[in-house]
Amino acid sequence: MPLALVTGATGYIGGRLVPELLSAGYDVRVLARHPERVAPREWAGQVEVAAGDATSRADLRRALDGVDVAYYLIHALGAGPGFAERDRSTARGFAVVAREAAVGRVVYLGGLHPEKERLSPHLESRREVEEILLDGGAPTVVLRAAVILGSGSASFEMMRYLTERLPVMVAPRWIDNRIQPIAVRDVLRYLVGAARVPADVSRAFDVGGPEVLTYREMMQRYAAVAGLRRRLVGAVPVLTPRLASLWVGLVTPVPPGIARPLVGSLVHEVVAQEDDIKEYVPDPPGGLLGFDDAVTLALTRIRDLDVRTSWVSASTPGAPSDPLPQDPDWAGGSLLVDDRSRRVDTSAEALWTVIEGIGGAHGWYSWRLGWVARGVLDRLFGGPGLRRGRRHPHQLSPGDALDWWRVEAIDPGHMLRLRAEMRLPGRAWLELSVEDPGSARPTFRQRAVFSPRGLPGQLYWWAISPFHGIVFGGMQRNIARAAQEQGKAQASASRPG
The missing domain is CATH 3.40.50.720 (NAD(P)-binding Rossmann-like Domain)
Structure with a gap:
């Protein structure tokens, strides 16, 4: 050749x-x-x-x-x-x-x-x-x-x-x-x-x-x-x-x-x-x-969570028009991220059980009044709000509706990615994942990602940024706490007698 x-x-x-x-x-x-x-x-x-x-x-x-x-x-x-x-x-x-x-x-x-x-x-x-x-x-x-x-x-x-x-x-x-x-x-x-x-x-x-x-x-x-x-x-x-x-x-x-x-x-x-x-x-x-x-x-395409610095929305991977993981950080359009990780004193199985059960009757593990108010506001503007709940109380599949989210991807035991369907000046995702699953203290990683549409999208993100600690920080802490309780319950149920 x-x-x-x-x-x-x-x-x-x-x-x-x-x-x-x-x-x-x-x-x-x-x-x-x-x-x-x-x-x-x-x-x-x-x-x-x-x-x-x-x-x-x-x-x-x-x-x-x-x-x-x-x-x-x-x-x-x-x-x-x-x-x-x-x-x-x-x-x-x-x-x-x-x-x-x-x-x-x-x-x-x-x-x-x-x-x-x-x-x-x-x-x-x-x-x-x-x-x-x-x-x-x-x-x-x-x-x-x-x-x-x-x-x-x-x-x-x-x-x-x-x-x-x-x-x-x-x-x-x-x-x-x-x-x-x-x-x-x-x-x-x-x-x-x-x-x-x-x-x-x-x-x-x-x-x-x-x-x-x-x-x-x-x-x-x-x-x-x-x-x-x-x-x-x-x-x-x-x-x-x-x-x-x-x-x-x-x-x-x-x-x-x-x-x-x-x-x-x-x-x-x-x-x-x-x-x-x-x-x-x-x-x-x-x-x-x-x-x-x-x-x-x-x-x-925008940057893909699965490939270091590149998000994939949907399309054939590797097309010439797509961003590549090694492109400069400023390439591919604005992408605003709230990224949090913490070790959790529980098993990876217990942590995943809580992650897959999120939403619906279990709620979103942070500032309930804020989520409810945002849901009401979304419905006023023609969005789904929180009324859709979830199809199954414990299991999720790609394409499932989950309150105002849609399950975009799921790797059982490892990663859940949700795409927002609420009214927003841009596109938003929430990814919850279990890292180091073989460890006695697995890492819970939580990423909220927003791709703004024009100046309104930029302003929206910076307007809500002061509340990220309450919403996303609280969500991470409470999911970790619920996973620890879940781990204790699973350990108790597995003991003989």
């Missing part, structure tokens, strides 16, 4: 490209300065890891030996002053070694940019790198993309947070510049297909989705897909890229070092001037993914 080298494999695109290459039948080698960062990836056991630094030609020679196609996915975005020189130097070294190693094809993902226009430092660096690689001697395909639509993409996350958190905003005049965004799914398809471009083709290709939109239109379309009210956006001519990036840094969790170059690049209109790539990588049967569909996919 052909061998593909992927640099930047722990980054946004690289981490999603590796499984696509494996599915396409490639053997994959990844160059990693910190191999331990590769280990948590689900594909880690299917690839060869070459430990090394892309700035070292000796490391590059080992990594590029015998490679058929090499993906250059390195860019010093957010690296601070001097990033452009580092980009140039690293690209030159890579190009030289790729030529010496007779690599069959180099593929680089660059930035879509206008011709004959003074570019932002970010886009200018991308342009310089593509020229270095194209002049390097190895057959090279450069794919130029603008905003990439997918959870974890820095440009997408910036747009997500701005739209969700600001129902009214003042923006620079470039908010009406035209942009041709593209779904991450289609970017990956082009990257895999670029490996099969004939050896005598060495050039750059513009790649974009099927729609050209202004940044204002993208925010409005995002709001519509996300179920938010139409945003009120005013444009002013005096907001410089630097001021705008500082403003973005205040409003969003995207690090300023990343937000600044992204904002600076928005002063340009970035629209594909040709679509020659289709001659070598034809559109899929259903065509390229449109903006609304790409956003829908990106919003289908």
Whole structure:
């Protein structure tokens, strides 16, 4: 099988490209300065890891030996002053070694940019790198993309947070510049297909989705897909890229070092001037993914409780638009968590008995008046309140109604996850789990997780935060106490006579 080298494999695109290459039948080698960062990836056991630094030609020679196609996915975005020189130097070294190693094809993902226009430092660096690689001697395909639509993409996350958190905003005049965004799914398809471009083709290709939109239109379309009210956006001519990036840094969790170059690049209109790539990588049967569909996919999943830092709601795992566990903490949208753990002096069986019996006649083990009042309020606004109770007094199954919750997942003896069906400005889950079940003192872990919808969702969470100690802290203490009593009762019942 052909061998593909992927640099930047722990980054946004690289981490999603590796499984696509494996599915396409490639053997994959990844160059990693910190191999331990590769280990948590689900594909880690299917690839060869070459430990090394892309700035070292000796490391590059080992990594590029015998490679058929090499993906250059390195860019010093957010690296601070001097990033452009580092980009140039690293690209030159890579190009030289790729030529010496007779690599069959180099593929680089660059930035879509206008011709004959003074570019932002970010886009200018991308342009310089593509020229270095194209002049390097190895057959090279450069794919130029603008905003990439997918959870974890820095440009997408910036747009997500701005739209969700600001129902009214003042923006620079470039908010009406035209942009041709593209779904991450289609970017990956082009990257895999670029490996099969004939050896005598060495050039750059513009790649974009099927729609050209202004940044204002993208925010409005995002709001519509996300179920938010139409945003009120005013444009002013005096907001410089630097001021705008500082403003973005205040409003969003995207690090300023990343937000600044992204904002600076928005002063340009970035629209594909040709679509020659289709001659070598034809559109899929259903065509390229449109903006609304790409956003829908990106919003289908939020972070999954089962995988360290990533929540899954429902959908096929591992889709390119999904967040990955190793994405930055600020990727994947806002997720607000109340996480509590405590050791309990009882058996894991007794603790699970109390957890599975929660709700209905047993109640919620904390501030009963508060739960009742919240239930009444929910019913006034058309929600289920607490009236539904539970199907069985002691047992739960996936899909069961439980007061205003729904059982989303259950692993008997270990974990119960409930999804809220009450009226909320967002989505909420409650997960109760038994950890260290073989211990004489198992750990009871309780997590309340909220994915806010827009600014009202953010305000709702912070408004109720002062009561978390009463509600969630009390729930944990009382469940632990009830489990200890349950353990004593079980031990007494098991004694002979």
